[in-house]
Amino acid sequence: MDLSGKRLVVFGCGYLGRQVVEKALERKMEVTALTRNEADAEFLKGHGLEKIVLAELHENQWHSEIAPEPEVALICVGSGGRGLDGYRQSYVEGVRSVLNWAENYGKIGTLIFTSSTSVYPQNDEQWVGENDSASGSSEGAKILLEAEELLKTSNAVGRWFIFRLGGIYGPGRHHLLNRARSGDFVEEEGDQVFLNSIHVTDAAQAVIAAAGSGEKVVGGIFNIVDDHPERKGEIVRYLREQVRDQPAPRATISPSKRRRVGPRPSRKISNRKAREILGWKPHFSDYRSGYAALLNIRE
Numbered sequence: 695m696d697l698s699g700k701r702l703v704v705f706g707c708g709y710l711g712r713q714v715v716e717k718a719l720e721r722k723m724e725v726t727a728l729t730r731n732e733a734d735a736e737f738l739k740g741h742g743l744e745k746i747v748l749a750e751l752h753e754n755q756w757h758s759e760i761a762p763e764p765e766v767a768l769i770c771v772g773s774g775g776r777g778l779d780g781y782r783q784s785y786v787e788g789v790r791s792v793l794n795w796a797e798n799y800g801k802i803g804t805l806i807f808t809s810s811t812s813v814y815p816q817n818d819e820q821w822v823g824e825n826d827s828a829s830g831s832s833e834g835a836k837i838l839l840e841a842e843e844l845l846k847t848s849n850a851v852g853r854w855f856i857f858r859l860g861g862i863y864g865p866g867r868h869h870l871l872n873r874a875r876s877g878d879f880v881e882e883e884g885d886q887v888f889l890n891s892i893h894v895t896d897a898a899q900a901v902i903a904a905a906g907s908g909e910k911v912v913g914g915i916f917n918i919v920d921d922h923p924e925r926k927g928e929i930v931r932y933l934r935e936q937v938r939d940q941p942a943p944r945a946t947i948s949p950s951k952r953r954r955v956g957p958r959p960s961r962k963i964s965n966r967k968a969r970e971i972l973g974w975k976p977h978f979s980d981y982r983s984g985y986a987a988l989l990n991i992r993e
Contacts, residue, residue, distance in 0.1 A: 695906040698722040701764040702905065705751050705792060706771035706784075707734045709867060710808065710859075713898035714768060715743060721902070726760055752787035754794065762800030766905040767792065769807045773834070781834045785841040796850035804913070805851040806904050808897075809838045809858045811890050811917060817959040819888060824858075824915045824967055831959045842915075853913035855904045857897075860919035860963060864894035868988060870926075874933035885927030890919045890963040893984040896976040903974040916968040922980035923962040929981050936989055 702718050704711050707729040715738060718725050726745040729735055735746050749756035751771060771788050773780035789807065796802045812835040813828040830836035845854050863870070900918045904911075968974050978984035 695908055697902070697906050699724065700766060700905070701761070702726070703760055703764045703767045704728070705767065705769045705788070707731075707738060708770070708772055709864075710862060710894055710897055711768070711770040712737060712741075713894050714770065714901050716741060717898050717902050718905075719743065723766075726764075728756060728760065752783050752791050754791060757791075757795045757799060760795075762795070763802070765803040767802045767805045768901055769805070770901075771808075778833055778837065781837045785837055786844065789841045789844045793844060793848045793850045796848075802851045804853050804855070804905060805845065806855040806857060806901055807842065807845050809842055809856050810835065811858045811860050811919065811963045813839050813842075813858060814961060814963065815959055816961040819960050819962065821964050822917075822961045823964045824917060828858075853911075855913050856915045857900060857904075857918045858915065858963075859897055860890035860892040860917075862892055862894050862897055863984065865988065867894070868985075870930055871933055871937065871985065871988070874930050874937050879927075879931050879934045881927060884958055885925065885930070887926055887958050887960040888923045888962050889926050889929065889981075890923045890961075891981060891984070892919050892976065893978040893987075896920065896978055899977070900968060900972065900974050903968075903972045907972055911971060914967075914971075916972065917963050917965050918968060919963045919965050920976045920978060920980055920984070921965065924981055932982065933985060936985070 698721060701724045704715055704725065704727045707715060707727045715725055715727055719742060725743060727738055727743060728747045728749055728751060730748065730750050732748065735748055738746055747756050747759050769789060769792055771784040773784050812831050814822050814826065815829050815831045816822050816826065828839060830839050842856050845856065897918055978987065
């Protein structure tokens with residue numbers, strides 16, 4: 695589908711939201727962004743975005759400031775490091791606010807919500823798909839499932855997509871690289887756990903793929919991860935070998951403020967559904983290709 699001229703509203707313009715805005719502008723979409731962060735607003739202005747609303751998503755003051763009935767909307771928020779209360783405010787109350795806006799001002803054509811693979815509790819190192827149990831592996835994950843349920847049961851959208859994202863990394867967000875640079879590899883608790891990751895540009899491209907998908911695609915839940923999960927320790931070992939003589943990249947974006955309390959489950963998340971239905975596939979198919987791009991090295 696040609697997205698030129700289609701209206702997109704991005705609710706939350708942090709690390710991933712910025713990437714989506716840039717890709718949408720490249721495709722000549724009419725983009726409006728809502729953010730609570732003045733620095734993010736200035737960044738977007740500097741990249742040519744004119745329609746920016748500075749507001750808290752869970753409140754309703756912004757409802758009259760954004761033109762209703764966009765073809766596409768994206769809810770891409772974070773907790774802002776405010777703990778479980780921040781999770782609930784950003785995700786549950788944020789989704790509720792967007793749906794109330796749509797109910798009162800006009801239906802959203804396609805609504806995309808970024809959730810997390812943390813909703814999967816499986817810990818047996820097996821492959822997990824969208825039809826497998828999702829009961830939450832942490833209190834934060836249970837809050838995400840509550841937000842997902844609001845979206846599933848709403849009549850205010852034409853179709854919805856829930857993207858369960860793996861751990862996002864990319865330029866400016868590379869804590870495993872920082873660990874690899876800190877010295878010789880030392881085993882840490884959790885290094886045997888499989889990580890399911892996604893490069894930020896591939897996550898943004900998945901949003902664009904959903905926005906541009908044809909009418910035959912009815913929406914649903916999609917895992918957005920790369921093709922090859924790997925144990926955390928193996929990734930750090932690999933990076934340690936690569937960075938011995940490499941200068942450290944300068945971080946321009948602060949790392950994610952999400953923090954897990956308790957053990958992290960170990961499972962391998964499948965992206966097969968997104969590949970087959972959305973026609974999407976990650977450009978950076980595994981951590982090697984993704985980090986090679988960050989380090990400007992050839993595989």
